[in-house]
Amino acid sequence: MEEKNSALESGQGELEKYLTFFINGQCCGLPISLVMEIIGVQKIAEVPEFPIYAKGIINLRGLIVPLIDLNLRVGYEEQEYTSKTCVIVVNVEGIEIGLIVDAVDEVLDINYADINPPPQSASGEADRFVSGVAVQPEKLILLMSCEKIIGDDVFEH
């Protein structure tokens, strides 16, 4: 659940599996433990009053799942949906939600030691959603916080 904290604080050379994907050309990651499944984009039913980044709801075998376009959510331009566009369905504390991403990349073992805290001086809006930066050979992976994406207020009890 608290991938941010666990990633940063218990850094003792342990590994965690992350699912990496692309939005707006940038490689990002989510803890695989949150991911329920990955599906293609289906027909979306629009819902009034949804924020602009929430595209609507879909029927995932009887489960009604709201969709968030991750590009729009983090402040990038909306990308056209292609055959590579995927929906990553995550379950965060019982809330199921689908994240629309440009493409799914791979599942990676990331060593806690390789995760750096997010940059302090926020240059773009995307930083708000980043819980850490994983340094891998040849690339940097922005680790996203699902709680932040869904909205912090949802998890306030």
Next chain:
Amino acid sequence: MSEMDSMVSMYVLENSQLLEQLEELLLGGEKNEGLSKEQIDETFRVMHTIKGSSAMMEYNDVATLAHAVEDLFSKIRETNPPESEWERIFDIVLESIDFFKEEIEKIQDGNAPDGDPQKLCSELAELRKRLEGEEGIGEPATPAQDDDAKQAQGLNDIARSLLGNLKALPGDKKFWAKILFEKGCQMETIRADSIKMSIKDLYSSILTWPEDLETEHDAEIAENGFWMAFSTPEEYEEIIKQKVEETMLVESVLFGEEDEAAAPAATADLKQQEAEKEPADECGEDAAQKEPAPQKEPSGDNKGKKKQGKEDKTVKQSFISVNVNKIDKLMNLVGEIVTTESMVTKNSDLADLHLENFEKQARQLRKLTDELQDIVMSIRMVPVAATFHKMQRIVRDIGKKTNKEAELVIIGEDTEVDKNIIDNLSDPLMHLIRNAMDHGIETPEERSAAGKDPRGKITLEANSTSGDIIVRVMDDGIGMDRAKIIQKAYEKGLTSKPENEITDKEAYGFTLLPGFSTNDAVTEYSGRGVGMDVVHKNLEKIGGSITVDSEHGKGTTITMHIPLTLAIMDGMKVTVGKSTYIIPTLAIRESLEPRLHEIVTEPNGNEMIIIRGVCYPIVRLHKVFHVQGSEDDLKRGIMVLVDSEVGEACLFADKLLGEQQAVVKPMPLYVSKTIKRIKGISGCTIMGDGEIALILDINNLLA
């Protein structure tokens, strides 16, 4: 769910059922002005069970009261009270039932049962004394003296004598246990009894000291402990020990193996052995009387009845209680199967193919899924009987208070309704019956003067028609005064029609409006209305409707139409742009293709449509829901005239797609956590093609 929670919910469930049964029994008995022997025993049993389980759960006040009622009934059982006393007995026992119910409700809500039963207890005790005095019979001879004598004996003798009297099956192991309860835990007898019950499937025979756990031995048990001797297959020994040790409020448990000295006697024939033991053993007498049977077949008086009662129950209830959540899940799943089935069989990939065999099998599948759906729906259906019979109590209570006489006639109590509808039906019914009794039915004198049977009659009727059930509450009381109601309506500015143009339905319908009827003039004459708008609201919540009909001097009939279920809803599909919405059929009055000359636009942009001389506001769904790419031209769309609490309106949509039976699903958690509630949307549903449609909440939309 923790063990404690499940115990509490079990407690609540079981005892509410028992209380309801008992209440019905008593009300029935009241009609016959007395209870039969079986009914007295049944009451006794119910109280005993409540006492036991309450003591187990440490609801001591509840247990105390149950104990008092139990005492009273053990007295009644012996003395057969005179008819004059029955009325008092019914009153006080019904009051006690109310007390139990209140406490159970508190427990259910997670509060501590804090009611004080002192008053009831002393009243019960008083009544019991009076019965005693009348019949001149003392306390039932409790084996107190025997016990006194026993106390004097060495305690080990208890174990030995118990073991001695115990008949064991060959190969069984015999051992004894001494249980000491915590000091001051109270209700020792009941706790002891519940220990015995908790291991009842594990022994082949048992003897206990004190023998008789149906009467009170609290003091002896507190003093000397509770003794048991078992014979049991060896493998059960550990389980028994464990169970006993786990019991609440047990301070110490002592186990011992069979005493060598008692062993030879034990294998001998039981009866003979008892005969031998009797003179020697202080408890022998009790043993012979109460526990001679080594098998679990009890033959003592009390025991026999108790056991019988249990058996009755198992015959009566070939039911299991299932968590509603599980049924809801099953329901959802079946809903899925139904939609998936039509997705498969009507798949567009198969559109142009001639697949004779496939279609045959598909039809078979369809038949089966339909059947499956029906059955799952029927699981949630419960007969209205329980709810209806509760009303007996209200009729009785109000009748007593207001000195009116009325009988409640129940018709069609087997009619079945969805569980969640039943839950919402109880309150409105209570209001209506109360109204009928309070305001409808006249006093016996007035009734006689009007040439009616002095005893009033209220009929509660249920029957089902296609898709919904009709519940009717009829009384033969004074009825409503139409003229007065209409006058009131004019005063309140609710209508401007001349009196002869107002239909009866409209006139009596005014009484359903909030704030209308509480006013003096109307209530006084019409006799109706307090809470009518509450009834109305309650019904609307479950998608029902209500009509009132009345004839002055003859009575009032209130008819409620209630949908069979909330989980499935009939609706009309409309499209707006790319989105599909479902309008509940209940709210729809008509749909029409608008003609331009009927449409008026106010200077501020509000659009109105005139249908048969009446002006309705137009609500463009695409504007309300901000849908892109929809029909903008009123001429080319469709209007649906809908009715709501807050008035009527014409909804404008692109196209009407036809009827749809919708399995209602709530909006996902994300929505309820972030936006809370979307205006005008009550939920969503998955349509035959797998796409999602949003279900409109008309009341909310127009509010």
